[in-house]
Amino acid sequence: MRALTTIPLTAGSLEVRDMPDPQASATDLLVDGIAIGVCGTDKEIAGGDYGWAPPGEERLILGHESLGRVSAAPQGSDFAEGDLVVGVVRRPDPVPCGACAHGEFDMCRNGEYTERGIKQLHGYGSERWTVDQDYVVKLDPRLSEVGMLLEPTTVVAKAWEQVEQIGARAWFDPKTVLVTGAGPIGLLAALLGTQRGLDVHVLDIVTDGPKPRLVKDLGGTYHHDPVDAVAKRIRPDVVIEATGVSQLVLAAMAETAAYGISCLTGVSSGGRKLGVDVGEVNREIVLQNDVVVGSVNANLRHYRQGAEALAKAELGWLHRLVTRRVPLAKASEAFTPQQDDVKVVIEL
Incomplete structure (x- = not known):
């Protein structure tokens, strides 16, 4: 073969x-x-x-x-x-x-x-x-042309599961999610956000091509302004980070709503150093009850969740x-x- x-x-x-x-x-x-x-x-x-x-x-x-x-x-x-x-x-x-x-x-x-x-x-x-x-x-037989999207969907199914399990430590009623990155992981994270009834915002540096339209057709809002400006404006309850770009990770974490949850799915490259006020980051996380969690890979439960999400999506x-x-x-x-x-x- x-x-x-x-x-x-x-x-x-x-x-x-x-x-x-x-x-x-x-x-x-x-x-x-x-x-x-x-x-x-x-x-x-x-x-x-x-x-x-x-x-x-x-x-x-x-x-x-x-x-x-x-x-x-x-x-x-x-x-x-x-x-x-x-x-x-x-x-x-x-x-x-x-x-x-x-x-x-x-x-x-x-x-x-x-x-x-x-x-x-x-x-x-x-x-x-x-x-x-x-x-x-x-898989649903209708997915015969797009079923290879399941594995990346499992990654974000797990990410959303992590967010919801952490949120369940107390009262949790998120309204807004910011997804950083409009690659496949980011767009699928946005899809699962819309399926949860959230106000979905996606940020990427691309200004034209298919990505803005894909976000719009989900009912989401597409941004290409600086992440700190976007996050300050919308004050997301949840951030799904799908780029691994260090500056985006830190900026998005700093501007969540109180009790905000940031889930990191992108992997940053090593070897780059950033000037970071660690004390300010610590202050923000502690005083706002914020959470930052990393998420990678998936188990069988997430595959089944992902299959359900794709079956519900607009083909x-x-x-x-x-x-x-x-x-x-x-x-x-x-x-x-x-x-x-x-x-x-x-x-x-």
Whole structure:
């Protein structure tokens, strides 16, 4: 079968090549790959920044934002031939730690987890793949063109869950959310905000192209003014930070309403130093009962939440989120940004 592969930690090794057909175990689904989404993680692995091949192998099959159709399922499983499915990315560590033992493997305590297409497990970027029936989610058949959006949706489903669980420590009735960043994560965070009935504001540096229209069509407000000015004006109850840009993180945190919750989903680059009045940040958080929380990855519960959110979304809006489709034979083109890209997918 053909697959998108790379040699981890080796820049320039991205290649579509023949790989052995997957062998399904007694508990596995055999799946025909439809498409994978491409995100910053894939680009960093392809760039040689990190990644781990399966033990004893040189190459790693990329692709953690999956979409496929079942071609064979174990007898007695909840799946059948023709089902539209998405595979879960992370697997619990073998020890396991307490979090993994309780199904919260997105919160693994010892770092011994594995991840499809990232860490020690082949990804879903191949013409066929297998997945254990306990780590796969069925999708609404209407999502056959956009179901690869589920994995990034799980990231924001978890982020919203974190916000709501923290808010539940006391009376919590949020009205306004500020999402910083209008990439796929930010736009999907905005989608889930509108589904919660909130006044949604999205901030990004882009002034034209598809992003402002996508926000408007959600019923949200799009901003490209400085973040501190926007945050002072709207005083958000919740901030979902989806850029990892240090200045945005700090500015958004400083201007929330009292008892504000900021959830950071973007990962900042190291090596940059900012002049920060730590005392003022401390004062703001303590005196306003503010909370700042980081959130990454997702477990099965978040996959099911994400699948429900996508099933409720306006299908045309989801289609417009996917701005470029590249065939597997030309997969390298998906790793070169183009103007007006939002979500780029590789068709398998």
